[in-house]
Amino acid sequence: MNPLVFSNGRSLDLIAIGRLCIDLNANEINRPMEETNTFTKYVGGSPANIAIGSARLGQKTGFIGKVSDDQMGRFIVDYLEKDAIDTTGVKIDKTGAVTGLAFTEIKSPEDCSILMYRDNVADLKLHPSDIDEEYIKRSKAMIISGTALAQSPSREAVFLALEYAVKHNVVVFFDLDYRPYSWVDDAETAVYYNLAAEKCNVLIGTREEFDMMEKLLNVHESDDHYTASRWFSYNADIVVIKHGGEGSIAYQKDGKSYRSGVFRTNVLKTFGAGDSYASAFIYGLMNGKSISEAMKMGSASASIVISRHSCSEAMPTETELLEYLEMAIYEPAQ
Ligand SMILES: Nc1ncnc2c1ncn2[C@@H]1O[C@H](COP(=O)(O)OP(=O)(O)OP(=O)(O)O)[C@@H](O)[C@H]1O
Numbered sequence: 001m002n003p004l005v006f007s008n009g010r011s012l013d014l015i016a017i018g019r020l021c022i023d024l025n026a027n028e029i030n031r032p033m034e035e036t037n038t039f040t041k042y043v044g045g046s047p048a049n050i051a052i053g054s055a056r057l058g059q060k061t062g063f064i065g066k067v068s069d070d071q072m073g074r075f076i077v078d079y080l081e082k083d084a085i086d087t088t089g090v091k092i093d094k095t096g097a098v099t100g101l102a103f104t105e106i107k108s109p110e111d112c113s114i115l116m117y118r119d120n121v122a123d124l125k126l127h128p129s130d131i132d133e134e135y136i137k138r139s140k141a142m143i144i145s146g147t148a149l150a151q152s153p154s155r156e157a158v159f160l161a162l163e164y165a166v167k168h169n170v171v172v173f174f175d176l177d178y179r180p181y182s183w184v185d186d187a188e189t190a191v192y193y194n195l196a197a198e199k200c201n202v203l204i205g206t207r208e209e210f211d212m213m214e215k216l217l218n219v220h221e222s223d224d225h226y227t228a229s230r231w232f233s234y235n236a237d238i239v240v241i242k243h244g245g246e247g248s249i250a251y252q253k254d255g256k257s258y259r260s261g262v263f264r265t266n267v268l269k270t271f272g273a274g275d276s277y278a279s280a281f282i283y284g285l286m287n288g289k290s291i292s293e294a295m296k297m298g299s300a301s302a303s304i305v306i307s308r309h310s311c312s313e314a315m316p317t318e319t320e321l322l323e324y325l326e327m328a329i330y331e332p333a334q
């Protein structure tokens, strides 16, 4: 078992809040974007990817966000609904804002990058008036994403959603999802990340993301254990630190820690690993698995997604994930 307590009698398992954007993944791989000509369009945005991954695993999933009032916005909502995601909380922007675009470049399996076009994006127009307490009250859990804290009014909308979640015993996951291009000032970034993290039950981030949060506090000798311990003095029950191809480590408030290895896979691209890991990790925790078992599920989902071209489209179904766990070669953490 794991230490999280999810309220029963809720009509949703997980609500994701944050950006809904479009991934344009280069079709010509193993070359720089300057030399590519065609792209495939997918729904993107870390929270969107996590929601899609969650729904594919059979979780009753909802979304709180804002999309552009155009073909891209409609494409996104249609896609979410095809995956049985409740879009009651997805609003249509009326200010002329656009959909964020993520152009991905796959120079090699180890050298991938994302070029983000995020000026005047609809997702950051999410407003506190768009946050429905009754909607959040319907869910067992909610996941927030750090990039939604980058600008007002989205920032205030997320903090209001956090207030409602805490009020109604909704377990809050925080996927740090630090995207530097969305921020203008390191101190501002760290302040808002830390303020949001204080209210969350589970923190999921890379070493680099936690370093960003701790730099403001002049923490010079940090390590994973220090990072986790710091958050247990607030509301955290679990802190997960991801280490790419070396796996991940999770700390529990009672002092226990768990290391997860990875599943050997033919890596096509690395992005999408974090979102797929989060969706399956949360699925495991919400379905009675131990932290170790949930981490393994996260690792398996990540290995599936990084072997495929997309992020959202590549998210495995529950059947695919369970079969992969049985068949794939697992490399325990060193
Ligand atoms: N090369 C790899 N081979 C196998 N599994 C991997 C590899 N890279 C990442 N993973 C799995 O994915 C998890 C998350 O990856 P990572 O630590 O890169 O997170 P992230 O930086 O948030 O990912 P993203 O690139 O999507 O932003 C890892 O803990 C591991 O389980």
Ligand SMILES: O=C(O)C[C@@H](O)[C@H](O)C(=O)CO
Binding pocket: 019, 021, 022, 023, 043, 044, 045, 046, 047, 049, 102, 114, 271, 272, 273, 274, 275, 311, 312
């Ligand atoms: O999160 C983003 O804005 C980019 C994503 O759409 C992309 O799929 C990715 O980087 C996944 O981690």
